[in-house]
Amino acid sequence: MTERLRPPRALYCEFPLGRPLGRPGDAAFQRRVLEAALSLLDRPSGPVLEDFPETIDDDGVEPLACPLPLRFDAALPEPVDEAIGLRPAYERQLKRTGRTVVGKVIGPGRVPEAIGVFVRLVESGSWEELLQLGVPRLVAQDIRGYYEEAAMAMVDHVPEAHAGEAWFYRKTKTGRLMLEALRVMRDGGASQADWSFLVPRNFQE
Amino acid sequence: MADKDIRAANANQPVPVFDRPAFTPLRRPLSEARVAIVTTAALRIEGQAKWSGGDQSFRVLPADTGRVILGHISPNFDRTGFIADPNVVFPIDRLREMAAEGVIGAVASEHIAFLGAQDETMTSIRMDSGPAAAKLLREAGVDAVLLTPV
Numbered sequence: 338m339t340e341r342l343r344p345p346r347a348l349y350c351e352f353p354l355g356r357p358l359g360r361p362g363d364a365a366f367q368r369r370v371l372e373a374a375l376s377l378l379d380r381p382s383g384p385v386l387e388d389f390p391e392t393i394d395d396d397g398v399e400p401l402a403c404p405l406p407l408r409f410d411a412a413l414p415e416p417v418d419e420a421i422g423l424r425p426a427y428e429r430q431l432k433r434t435g436r437t438v439v440g441k442v443i444g445p446g447r448v449p450e451a452i453g454v455f456v457r458l459v460e461s462g463s464w465e466e467l468l469q470l471g472v473p474r475l476v477a478q479d480i481r482g483y484y485e486e487a488a489m490a491m492v493d494h495v496p497e498a499h500a501g502e503a504w505f506y507r508k509t510k511t512g513r514l515m516l517e518a519l520r521v522m523r524d525g526g527a528s529q530a531d532w533s534f535l536v537p538r539n540f541q542e
Numbered sequence: 543m544a545d546k547d548i549r550a551a552n553a554n555q556p557v558p559v560f561d562r563p564a565f566t567p568l569r570r571p572l573s574e575a576r577v578a579i580v581t582t583a584a585l586r587i588e589g590q591a592k593w594s595g596g597d598q599s600f601r602v603l604p605a606d607t608g609r610v611i612l613g614h615i616s617p618n619f620d621r622t623g624f625i626a627d628p629n630v631v632f633p634i635d636r637l638r639e640m641a642a643e644g645v646i647g648a649v650a651s652e653h654i655a656f657l658g659a660q661d662e663t664m665t666s667i668r669m670d671s672g673p674a675a676a677k678l679l680r681e682a683g684v685d686a687v688l689l690t691p692v
Contacts, residue, residue, distance in 0.1 A: 338557055383563065
């Protein structure tokens, strides 16, 4: 695509999508990327397209090793109870960084409520309540963002790209609920725009 | 589907075709140049409008990672990198370090964010918001921009 678009100067980096500077928390690595990119300004003519020599492989990433809260309130659906149990971790992460990716549609206080909507979607086969809550893919991102930020508070390292989502969709009750909700919507004839971006492509069967 | 598969699937997406590629030489040494970041990570700060699908406007960002909010919407993109370290998307601290060392002249006080998920024509960005963002940066004395695609 870059070869066809022909921007003035481009440094091609084989890094995970979402991490254009390669390694979060690795200032030296980011610096090497920036120096390589800015060095393209020295080229006498263009368009310039060069490869950054270091690559980051994201194939076969294992799920983040992250604990999940014990069952607390048996009266609640398991995914809802799980999300409530993660709130302290989410708040620790928020306090530590001062920022959150949650809030496209719902704030962190409404994440359990939103998960309850997905529970009822799977139970009833109707997604009307979800559509009333908000754009489905944005609600889904708020829920996943809440979980990923809680997870970041409970691990002692920066995870590899996609390790957090692998943990969410493979290890958590809510992640597996989202996968089931996608199947219900897709197989039930929901508009593709409403289900196709609920979960990443590589988790869609 | 790994990222390389997503890249391969999108490799033949239509893109605008330009008769003459743009290429402007840097007018002063990098060590004297003011550098700004232009990102397609759909960043914004509190108080600015949230991003919506197909939004071709831009947001002006202060030079402060502590205030940026991530708005990009693709579920296929990793966001834990940004959660852990916004510099992986918005390398403002790295640019400050480079300015302090004299590698670059200065860091711009304001930077630009666009939404990355766009149709192949990007008409409004090409004809309106893109030139408007460039004008803003030029008037702020920016000599070079670093584009971080997300």
